[in-house]
Amino acid sequence: MIVLVGALARPGLMAALDLSGSAISLRGRLTGGARAGIDRGDWPVLEASADVLPGVGVTPSPALERYAAVMGLAVQSVAGQAVMGLGVGPLPEQGTPLADADHDALAAEIARQILIADAGLDPAVLAARLPMTGIWAASRVRGQGMAPSGQGVVPLRPEGAIRTISQQQPFLGYFGVERRELTHALHQGGQSARMVREAFLMGDAAVLLPWDPVRDRVLVIEQFRFAPALRGDPQPWLLEPIAGRVDAGETPEAAILREAVEEAGLQVRSLVPAFHCYPSPGAACEFLYQYIGIADLPDGVAGIHGLDNEAEDIRGHLMDRAQLSAMVDAGQISNGPLATLSLWLDARADRLRRDAAQCGAGQG
Structure with missing residues (x-):
């Protein structure tokens, strides 16, 4: 028997691993582990304490062993009990904790994705791609919580x-x-x-078109894209909005504010949700959260940015909103999200400018 503690003993993760057992109490207190079950090795450590630490005694299974190998877990001896769910060594830098229900749902979906993978695949391969597994798992959790689209037109199908x-x-x-x-x-x-x-x-990914409503100008970025190059496009350096993946445990809003800094060195004052969509639902499991970002865009704000560890080489371009609109009309913008966000903004610019001015006046 192995005693599971902490995040590993939560109902969702146990269900994902097809485990059940009986309650067993230990003595001690867990410290750290804000992203246990999300990031490899980010498991709590056990501190000596008179506190009662709840655990669940389970029978080891191949699924648990597979999960433990990918997640960097090992059985530890605690007061004569074989315990799993604890980290080894110094605590890693702690990320932002998630609410228990959100944490359990995300950790459980990550576990399911680990177990779906080919059983012959080296656990080290799955461990290396855990960040992307977490992004995909978080996308599935968000997808399951979405309000049904097409209401009033498309009937909601029953389970099965x-x-x-x-x-x-x-x-x-x-x-x-x-x-x-x-x-x-x-x-x-x-x-x-x-x-x-x-x-x-x-x-999922988050997308942002920064707009200065006072100067009526936007900032777009330019970077090399492999897919157009693979297709034979003579211009695989595309003009695009700021965009990036929504990391596991991150909100789309937090993701796009982070990307604005990484890709453009830009601080966005506020976000205006535009339309969120599947860009190519026939084959790509990608959902876009799209925003207009209210920002100050003076001369000289555009530069060259990007993360070296992601091999990013990104150049910013500052232009009047009318110039971007003209480029869309002339077919000079081949990036879909940029073209559609430009059209969306053009239809609402006057109202959004009034809203931004009223918001600024209210803060004065």
């Missing part, structure tokens, strides 16, 4: 409308590919014939 016969992930790199054999409910009733579908696992 999609039936998965088999699933596998034949490729896992920075991104991944999932293949499923499935059937789905038909419009006229009944189920479709069996079909095989593949999708590119990417996770």
